[in-house]
Amino acid sequence: MSADTDRTSGRSSLPDSQPVIEFRHAGYKLPNGRVLLHDLNLAVQRGETLVLLGRSGAGKSTALKLINRMLEPSEGAVLVEGRSTLERDPIELRRRIGYVIQEVGLFPHFTVEQNISLVPRLEHWPEERIRARVAELLQLVSLDQQEFVRRYPHQLSGGQRQRVGVARALAADPPILLMDEPFGALDPLTRAEVQCEFQELQRRLQKTIVIVTHHVAEALLLGDRIGVIDAGALVGLYTPKDFMSATEPVTAAYTANVRMFEKLEGPG
Amino acid sequence: MNLLEYFARHHREILQATLEHVWLVGIAMLLAVAVGVPLGVLVARRPWLAKPILGGANIAETIPSLALFGFLLPVPWLGDRAERIAIAALALYALLPIIRNTAAGISGVDAAIRDAARGMGMTDRQILLQVELPLSFSTMLAGIRVATVLTVGIATIAAAVGAGGLGEFIFRGLAMVNNQLILAGAIPAALLALVADFLLGVCERRWQPARS
Numbered sequence: 001m002s003a004d005t006d007r008t009s010g011r012s013s014l015p016d017s018q019p020v021i022e023f024r025h026a027g028y029k030l031p032n033g034r035v036l037l038h039d040l041n042l043a044v045q046r047g048e049t050l051v052l053l054g055r056s057g058a059g060k061s062t063a064l065k066l067i068n069r070m071l072e073p074s075e076g077a078v079l080v081e082g083r084s085t086l087e088r089d090p091i092e093l094r095r096r097i098g099y100v101i102q103e104v105g106l107f108p109h110f111t112v113e114q115n116i117s118l119v120p121r122l123e124h125w126p127e128e129r130i131r132a133r134v135a136e137l138l139q140l141v142s143l144d145q146q147e148f149v150r151r152y153p154h155q156l157s158g159g160q161r162q163r164v165g166v167a168r169a170l171a172a173d174p175p176i177l178l179m180d181e182p183f184g185a186l187d188p189l190t191r192a193e194v195q196c197e198f199q200e201l202q203r204r205l206q207k208t209i210v211i212v213t214h215h216v217a218e219a220l221l222l223g224d225r226i227g228v229i230d231a232g233a234l235v236g237l238y239t240p241k242d243f244m245s246a247t248e249p250v251t252a253a254y255t256a257n258v259r260m261f262e263k264l265e266g267p268g
Numbered sequence: 269m270n271l272l273e274y275f276a277r278h279h280r281e282i283l284q285a286t287l288e289h290v291w292l293v294g295i296a297m298l299l300a301v302a303v304g305v306p307l308g309v310l311v312a313r314r315p316w317l318a319k320p321i322l323g324g325a326n327i328a329e330t331i332p333s334l335a336l337f338g339f340l341l342p343v344p345w346l347g348d349r350a351e352r353i354a355i356a357a358l359a360l361y362a363l364l365p366i367i368r369n370t371a372a373g374i375s376g377v378d379a380a381i382r383d384a385a386r387g388m389g390m391t392d393r394q395i396l397l398q399v400e401l402p403l404s405f406s407t408m409l410a411g412i413r414v415a416t417v418l419t420v421g422i423a424t425i426a427a428a429v430g431a432g433g434l435g436e437f438i439f440r441g442l443a444m445v446n447n448q449l450i451l452a453g454a455i456p457a458a459l460l461a462l463v464a465d466f467l468l469g470v471c472e473r474r475w476q477p478a479r480s
Contacts, residue, residue: 068387094389105384109402119388168388178387 018082019043020176020208021067025076027232028062036062037232039076049202049209051223053216053254059232060212064178067210068097080176095119098169098207102181104161106153112138112164113149119172137167142197159190166198170205179211183218195221216254219243228254274448282437286456289433292351292426293419293464296358300415304363305408308370309396318371325364333357333422337429354423354431361422362415369411373404406475413468420461424453434460 021044029035037059044050052060065071066078069090077084085093106115116137117130125133138145141163153161162183169177183191183198199222202209213219219226220240228236228251236248244255275282307325311318331339340346340353347353377400385395401408427435434453441449 070383070387091389091391094387097387099384099387101380101384101387103378103380105378105380105382105387107381107385107399107403118390122388122390122394 019079020046020081021210022079023063023066023076024079026063026066026073026078027075028059028066028071029074035232037066040234042227042234042237044208044210046208047206049211049222049224051211051213051219051226052229053213053219053226054229054250055214058229060229061180062232063229064180064210064212067176067178068094068099070094095123095172096174096176098171098174098177100165100169100177100179100182102184104153104165104185106161106164106168108153110152111149112143112151112153112156115153115164116168116171118168123172133171137170140170140201141167143167157190158186159194162186162194163197166201175208177207177209179209181213182211184213184215191218198222216258220258271448271451274452278452282434282452282456285432285434285436285453286460289420289423289435289457289460292354292358292423292431292433293416293460296355296419296423297362297412297416299355299359300362300366300419301412303359304366304411305370307363308367308408309374309401311367311371312374312400321367322364322371325367328360329364333361333425334428336360337425341429350426350429350431353429354426354433358419358423358426362419365411365414365418366408367411369414370404370408373407374400376407377403406472409468409472409475413465413472416464416468417461420457420464424457 021042023040023042026037026040027035028037040063042050042063052063054060062071066073066085067080069085069088072086077086079085080088080093080097107118110118113134116134120130120133134149135145138148143160143163148156148160148164153164156164162185166182169179183194186194195218202222211218211222220243223240226238226240226243227234228238228248230250236246236251238246238251243251244258246252246255307321311321328336336357337353340356343353345352346356381399381403382395385399390398423433424435424438426433427439434457437449437453438457441447441451441453
């Protein structure tokens with residue numbers, strides 16, 4: 001992918017200092033009054049990868065869905081590229097934001113090619129451009145084009161499905177990528193493999209990425225910054241280096257967990 | 269005179285009645301699908317409409333068919349011609365399985381797939397037409413299959429209001445206490461139901477979505 005396409009589709013006229021995604025006292029509660037997320041203040045800079053770490057049900061997926069307006073904040077505001085999500089057309093907004101979920105959500109009745117080209121087709125790209133883009137993306141996620149374009153999702157392994165999911169999210173070259181437990185359904189070895197590939201991809205594409213996970217190792221590997229979310233609130237925000245020396249109790253519980261494994265690997 | 273001879277001698281009339289029968293059922297099914305599928309979508313999309321719609325279709329199902337044909341007689345336009353009454357009544361009977369299976373098919377689409385579709389910026393309409401309906405197609409077909417078999421049977425009663433079809437033989441046979449006549453209507457009707465069941469079953473399996 002050339003830097004040019006990045007500039008035309010991704011970079012808007014915003015000054016570089018302005019965050020691409022910003023939560024301002026953002027919160028979300030269910031119609032029944034249960035608060036899932038409260039007073040979240042957080043800014044994600046251009047080209048940065050932010051990892052939201054927390055237990056299941058802590059509110060991290062809720063935060064993610066506020067960004068592409070799958071949910072609307074019940075308090076405060078969420079700004080994407082300087083504008084409140086509520087001011088933007090949700091369809092148009094979502095097409096500028098890649099979205100990868102744990103279960104992948106590939107369409108079982110679509111081939112790999114049709115799955116990947118979904119957003120370009122919705123955007124009425126010309127056929128040759130779509131074909132070229134699919135080839136480019138398959139190469140990007142290390143899948144052989146000849147072998148895979150005509151296959152259906154059920155003919156792929158878990159890791160291959162995940163790669164197709166990432167390719168699909170990147171198809172229209174969105175400036176922002178949201179990933180909800182993207183590697184959660186994979187076995188540990190495949191996960192490590194796909195994570196490393198993704199790290200490489202990150203370096204090359206320079207997207208603004210928000211990843212939700214409950215794996216500390218994944219957070220440390222992929223995040224430029226790590227936000228720890230617990231019971232609907234952000235309890236800490238760290239660089240991977242600071243993370244290991246944090247004293248905040250929830251974060252400390254995570255680091256203790258990491259150290260336990262390090263001890264197993266230590267000289268013995 | 270045995271049954272085979274009877275069939276051989278009257279094959280023209282039997283064929284004629286069979287075609288009438290197929291025509292009645294075919295038009296009724298087209299109508300029922302055209303109405304039932306959108307209603308099924310509505311049931312899946314708007315849970316508060318599920319009760320009234322399914323309830324209504326359920327009530328239609330419980331009306332004895334002979335009575336339903338009678339009820340429709342005084343309806344303007346519909347009552348002018350026997351075939352119209354027959355087709356309307358048959359379509360009404362076919363509705364319930366079609367509505368129910370369409371709704372079940374759509375509700376059965378994996379939440380992750382719907383979530384991904386929404387997250388990628390598909391409109392509700394695109395999600396329905398490109399994702400939900402194609403993925404529920406085989407479930408919908410199963411409903412259409414049940415409805416068709418049902419309708420082939422009920423259509424024999426349409427002869428009571430003079431709409432023709434294989435029921436003609438059955439009613440005439442009953443009136444004349446002639447078993448051959450009854451069988452001349454009943455056997456082709458049964459075969460018709462079996463053929464419809466088989467063909468739609470083949471379609472259903474062919475459109476089965478691949479499981480991941």
